[in-house]
Amino acid sequence: MPDRLADIAAEVTACTRCPLAETRTNSVPGNGDPTSPYLFVGEAPGFNEDAQGLPFVGNAGNVLNRLIEGIGLQREEVFVTNIVKCRPPDNRDPEPAEIEACSGHLRRQIELMDPEAIITLGRFSMNHFIPGERISRIHGSSHEVDGRIIIAMYHPAASLHQPGLADTLAEDFRQIPEVVAAARARAEPAPSPDPESTTATDTNSDPDSPRQLSLF
Numbered sequence: 640m641p642d643r644l645a646d647i648a649a650e651v652t653a654c655t656r657c658p659l660a661e662t663r664t665n666s667v668p669g670n671g672d673p674t675s676p677y678l679f680v681g682e683a684p685g686f687n688e689d690a691q692g693l694p695f696v697g698n699a700g701n702v703l704n705r706l707i708e709g710i711g712l713q714r715e716e717v718f719v720t721n722i723v724k725c726r727p728p729d730n731r732d733p734e735p736a737e738i739e740a741c742s743g744h745l746r747r748q749i750e751l752m753d754p755e756a757i758i759t760l761g762r763f764s765m766n767h768f769i770p771g772e773r774i775s776r777i778h779g780s781s782h783e784v785d786g787r788i789i790i791a792m793y794h795p796a797a798s799l800h801q802p803g804l805a806d807t808l809a810e811d812f813r814q815i816p817e818v819v820a821a822a823r824a825r826a827e828p829a830p831s832p833d834p835e836s837t838t839a840t841d842t843n844s845d846p847d848s849p850r851q852l853s854l855f
C-alpha cells in the first residue's frame with residue numbers, strides 16, 4: 640500500500656489539473672500513518688503548508704495536534720490531508736471546479752487507506768462528503784455516507800479566530816474514538832445463543848418492539 644500511496648503523492652506533486660498548479664510552491668499530498676483508522680481531511684494548504692509541502696504545519700496545525708493528543712493519539716498515528724492539494728492564492732476559499740478537479744486524488748487515497756472514520760475539518764471538507772449541510776448544525780456528529788463513517792468537525796483554525804470554539808472542538812473530538820468503537824462493536828458477530836439457557840428472559844422477543852437507534 641505505501642508504494643501506491645507514494646504513487647498518488649507523486650501524481651499530486653506533478654499535477655496540473657487545475658489552475659492552482661500555476662501559483663503553488665509545493666503541492667501537499669498529505670502525511671501520517673496510512674494504516675491509521677483515522678483520516679483527517681481539511682480544506683486546502685495555507686501559506687506554511689505551501690512552503691513546506693506538508694499539511695497542517697502552521698498555527699492551525701498546532702491546534703490540530705493538541706486536539707489529536709487530547710484523544711490519546713499522536714499526530715504521527717493518524718493520516719492528514721486536504722480535499723484540495725494546492726494552496727489557493729491569498730488563502731481564498733477553494734472553488735468548486737478546483738475541488739472537483741482534485742477529488743480523484745482524495746478518492747484514491749481513501750480507497751487505498753480504507754480508514755474506519757473520515758474526520759472532516761471545516762465546512763468545505765464537510766460539504767464534499769455531506770452536501771448541503773451546515774457545519775454549525777452538524778459539528779461533532781457522525782454520518783454514514785456510501786458505507787463510510789464521516790465525522791464533521793469545525794476547522795481547527797476556527798478556534799484561533801473564535802476562542803469560544805476551542806472547548807467545542809475538544810468536546811467534538813472526544814466523539815471520534817467513541818464513534819469508531821461503537822462501529823467496531825456493531826461489526827462484531829453476535830455471540831451464539833446458549834442452548835442450555837432456555838430460562839433466560841428474552842427482553843426483546845417481540846419482533847415489533849423498537850431496536851436501539853444507531854449513532855448515525
Ligand code: SF4
Pocket residue numbers: 651654655656657658659660666723724725737740741744
Ligand atoms: S489542486 Fe489538485 S487538481 Fe489542482 S493542481 Fe493541485 S493537485 Fe492538481
